[in-house]
Amino acid sequence: MAASPRRKSAVVNVGGVKVGGSNPIVVQSMTNTDTADSAATVNQVMQLARAGSELVRVTVNTEEAAQAVPKIVDTLRNFGVNVPIIGDFHYNGHILLKKYPECARALAKYRINPGNVNIGRKQDDNFRVMIEAAIEYDRPVRIGVNWGSLDSVLLTQMMDENSRQPEPLDAMEVTRRAIVESAIRSAENAKRYGLAHDKIILSAKVSNVQDLIDVYQMMSARCDYPLHLGLTEAGLGSKGIVATTAALSVLLQQGIGDTIRSSLTPLPNGDRTEEVIVCQQILQALNLRSFTPQVAACPGCGRTTSTFFQDMADQIQTYLREQMPVWREKYAGVEEMKVAVMGCVVNGPGESKHANIGISLPGTFEKPVAPVYVDGKLSTTLRGDHIVAEFREILDNYVAQRYGVTEAVETVA
DSSP states (O other), X not given: OOOOOOOOOOEEEETTEEEETTSOOEEEEEOOSOTTOHHHHHHHHHHHHHHTOSEEEEEOOSHHHHHHHXXXXXXXXXTXXXXXXXXXXXSSHHHHHHHOHHHHHHOSEEEEOGXXXXXXXXXXXXXXXXXXXXXXXXXXXXXXXEGGGOOHHHHHHHHHHHXXXXXXXXXXXHHHHHHHHHHHHHHHHHHHTTOOGGGXXXXXXXXSHHHHHHHHHHHHHHOOSOBEEOOSOOEEHHHHHHHHHHHHHHHHXXXXXXXXXXXXXXXXXXXXTHHHHHHHHHHHHTTSOOOSOEEEEOOOOTTOOSSHHHHHHHHHHHHHHHHHHHHHHHOTTGGGOEEEEEOSTTTHHHHHHHSSEEEEOOOTTSOSOEEEEETTEEEEEEOSSOHHHHHHHHHHHHHHHHHSHHHHHHHHO
């Protein structure tokens, strides 16, 4: 079943990346370095961009962080990394954007949390100052509401109004509605201060899957701003990956969502790029975008007591991902290639034939041979201790021949 048609939305240009409308759903991520440490932040942004993050957000919470932003952006550009950098502001964004205009210019977008902008104030002066900065420097904003920092005044008001109803809603339903209301009202206030409609992206994040789905369904019905999807805190490991996939897949299948992030909690010194890969895999699994060739591999059973096919599948998948930054520039369409690394004769030949290129490794007690299929036909049979290297060479030749044709024709022409 195909996904529902994309929800119609405005298009927002974020540093050259178009978000919304019929444009591809954008993958974004966020650094977890101290932004004031410009070297560490540059290195992590480069890792995220190389993994495929199309927007990268950095925390701007101190004067030192604000002062570091222009250097970070300039250094990235000197290295040829042009990914747009987004500033994440809470509490003091109005001060930092006004005091450090070079920071305001260097950022491609500002993220504003309305619940953390005007703490203890009856007027939204701080919010207005940030919107005025966005207007002055011609920058879009993401108005991002989180249920952990929801505007307490608005929530109290809506709870009081609900309590006076003949049939009051439960507190969680009122909270969900307040989250949506905060985002919509903040966007309308931003427009009242002069920000253009096509400079606004909205998000409304919670940590529970069903609540997130409900909130975004409500919000998508009330506005045509582009929507950024993601759980506030997805969690660690498999729990975080499953929760993110469950929530985002439902919404994306319904045509809701223009940019996504997987807010995984990394292990100490863990690989931050995992959140990028998870987002890419969600979009690729739903056939919404293609990022890297996919490897089909059997799960293993009593027929595959050797772990060789597992090691080979991992090596090939890693190799494909490492090659993509180079292949993407040279070979149009290579990201849609399908590769099969199978572990026994039961499904091995069949799966290999369905892939662009596949290998069926010998299972337990099978003959020590590995037939290789190219475009559904038996191409060769590998034996011995160098199967991985030989298969990779076949793979390289296939990519050059199959996906290099267009480039060769254009060169001759």
